[in-house]
Amino acid sequence: MKKYGYFVGSLLIVMCVILCSTAAYSQFSANQFPAKKIKDMPNYKEYSDEIMYLVANRMGIRITNDIPKPKIITDREITIEEFGRLTGHLGAKAKCSYYFYKLNIILVSGDVNLSVLAHEFVHYFQVQYKKIDPEMILLGWDFLEPEALLIEDWFKRNFIEIK
Numbered sequence: 001m002k003k004y005g006y007f008v009g010s011l012l013i014v015m016c017v018i019l020c021s022t023a024a025y026s027q028f029s030a031n032q033f034p035a036k037k038i039k040d041m042p043n044y045k046e047y048s049d050e051i052m053y054l055v056a057n058r059m060g061i062r063i064t065n066d067i068p069k070p071k072i073i074t075d076r077e078i079t080i081e082e083f084g085r086l087t088g089h090l091g092a093k094a095k096c097s098y099y100f101y102k103l104n105i106i107l108v109s110g111d112v113n114l115s116v117l118a119h120e121f122v123h124y125f126q127v128q129y130k131k132i133d134p135e136m137i138l139l140g141w142d143f144l145e146p147e148a149l150l151i152e153d154w155f156k157r158n159f160i161e162i163k
């Protein structure tokens with residue numbers, strides 16, 4: 001009888017672990033973010049915290065309150081001249097999504113979906129949490145780009161609604 005009780009107990013623990021992990025997963029279920037362009041989502045910033053946590057989790061980063069969250073703006077909130085000045089590409093003809101790491105600002109282009117926000121959050125974590133200074137490393141942003149592209153793709157496949 002005692003042996004049986006032990007077996008049931010173990011079974012309950014196993015079931016609980018399975019249920020808990022399922023619950024943790026369904027909290028971040030697939031297809032939860034709209035496949036719309038950012039410019040067609042006036043409320044797009046409502047998703048930013050959730051996306052930030054998903055990316056942090058994927059990168060194995062623990063978010064702390066000591067490090068300020070980035071400010072998020074769209075390309076409508078910045079002129080082409082400002083963009084050129086801030087990126088160092090003075091003759092820039094078009095604005096693209098970008099992480100201005102010295103200002104801790106993420107710029108997202110209105111023509112893309114939320115996966116680009118996941119991409120820029122990777123750069124935020126690389127700089128603010130992993131303490132990588134793009135100006136101090138060989139290849140600069142080119143070195144940081146593969147990880148951002150990989151996570152952007154992962155985010156797109158797992159969390160953007162399929163239409």
Ligand SMILES: [Zn+2]
Pocket residue numbers: 119123144145148
């Ligand atoms: Zn990038």
